[in-house]
Amino acid sequence: MIEPYYKSDDKNFYLLKGDTMELLPQFEHKFDMVFADPPYFLSNNGLSIQSGKIVSVNKGDWDKSEGFDYINDFNRKWLSLVRDKMKDDATIWISGSMHNIFSVGQILNELGFKILNVITWEKTNPPPNFSCRYFTYSTEQIIWARKCEKVPHYYNYELMKQLNGDKQMKDVWKLPAIAPWEKSCGKHPTQKPLSVLTRLILASTKPDAWILDPFSGSSTTGIAANLVGRKFLGIDQEEEFLSISKNRKLEIENSRTANNQRNKIAGFIDKNQLSAFVENEEPNEEIKVALGFCRSKDIATIKHDKTFYFQAVESNNRVKDFPIGILEAKRLVIYSGGRSNPIYLTGLTAEIKSVELKHKSKIIGKQNSETEFYYEVTLDEVFIDDENIKFAINVNSLFDKSDEKNSKLLQQFLPALTTWEKILKSIDNQSSR
Template structure:
């Protein structure tokens, strides 16, 4: 073993992945693999204002399709006995390697569940006038044993997608600067991508293996979400980078900060947080109507970016007695007069017009209520917050 953290939840091995895999005994619940794509063929991309090579190194070069197939079959076969019968594997790629991976997984007896398209919201421009810009990667999700039921966090994936089943196209950004504070890897995956994969296919306390760990993004995501990690890589430099990243999140304040950042998503569902007096809140829940002042009055709602992604409303009284409900229509509101609200038994008195949000008062999504709803004068202001603020990372 190259490294084991004090909490024993982050274990690293240095060496040839196939050889190390053959020596491991512990079975794991999920495997995430980011193998060589074999795209280092002299191509170019635009980085900043310069044209740079896409070549990653000799490890990313292949002289034939047969070589790629043999490589993929060998590491997949080596992973197979370490994965529990009800376990799943995720493998990343582009068109350079993904068809080979799919074939080799089937040869090893795996059953394909989904092929995810990761659509990069901020892709690097690729050079050339004879093709579209390369802006996507693909992730195969497969289960080891077609006869064993694999784990899929169906309800959470629905809630994160506004109450409807999440599609197989994920629009997420590439690696941000906040993920490179300890250093960077040339093929580093974004934590936000691993966040979704880990939540979708594992439970708290389960073990995740990455046979091509690199800078250990898989391990950082696993530990941030309460899972255990086993990683393998040939490069000591990259494993040392992964260790630095692990030590970084051992600081509690840094852990909380990173948990919040990892859950952020430019396409994320949002929540309207609204204070109401106790009796008014009770009437809102009874009628399924949440209202806020509109017009030139103190405390009126300012429609900001994120309103169009709003799918929930949280009602509270001065930061206490918080209750979350799903809106009947995403990102939509109506303008009502004072008289219209009075017809439903309300007694508004501060404005002529009100913004009205209708919600389903029969269902209460199971999310954690954050402890910072109460924040002095801001407690009484309506505000839009990301749904990730309401996630309990100890129970996902």
């Protein structure tokens, strides 16, 4: 049993002191998410400019490069130890620059992780280039990967979209470098801003998730985690940085300070957005998915469409609410087969922009149809072809047992509504068979 360097009274913030390579194998806990800001190995005696002064780029002995083989061995070792500490559906974020990020990417692939995105953090206020022989270094890369190729990960799509003015969040994040108020408990030479950590934590975890940082420095990860209701374990070998971390946690135990910090974190639409979000607890909203039928031979054609039609089922001249709940659907997933054949998801999926009930006379090409009314589904973008959702489905796994009406209608008419979570669960069940 490892004695923590520090354990907060609320038991949401733990720090371990020592070499991460030695400590990781000594405990059993599995985490929902990992953020790692490992040494970039850029302490090469170069010079830079900071606040108008010429300064050395050296960060400390832990950041000195001893060549490519050394960097690869180091990354292989910590990444495989950390992988053992991740739940099967967990994701990992690793920040880096050109000095280490190619090595990290290669080793993630080697170890069986699946790379999901490479985020470019574009600093809105980078320091100028001292030598004037290169472009100004103004970005860092952050790789996002999941532990297992086949096990789906969590992504809070809706929240990210909300933070980006109701447009899909891109993989370029324009956020400022660290602000002076973030250093109130002392300075770490490579401290990350809370804005970057808050965004990636909210994107990839649910409330109460456990987050690990194996190179925690001043524990920006832990402070961001606790400010948004997640739990944290950080490891660092330097007393000086652990003490900054502990003081940062003590500082936010005062709820007023915590709220002040939330209000100052960049990257939100207005200064109260994050506090309001945390106060109301994250709505762990289910994403409603409309299942749309398409004959196999027509799949290649609909792939490029931005509209999709559901026949609105009628009885006694009244349009029935079917597909049930179609107006709430946020995503469309296309399936084929059906009734006498097995049903399978085709991999085609798209975000829904709007759904409107229309008479056939208002729809080009459907004027002579026997069906009087259609739901016209307008998509955000054309379909994407997602390999992860190409599989045969047992339709019963897509509905709650209590949802008798929907499942009966599915047997009768095929199209129906489910949730994204249920689709992912069915994939899980399939891949674990």
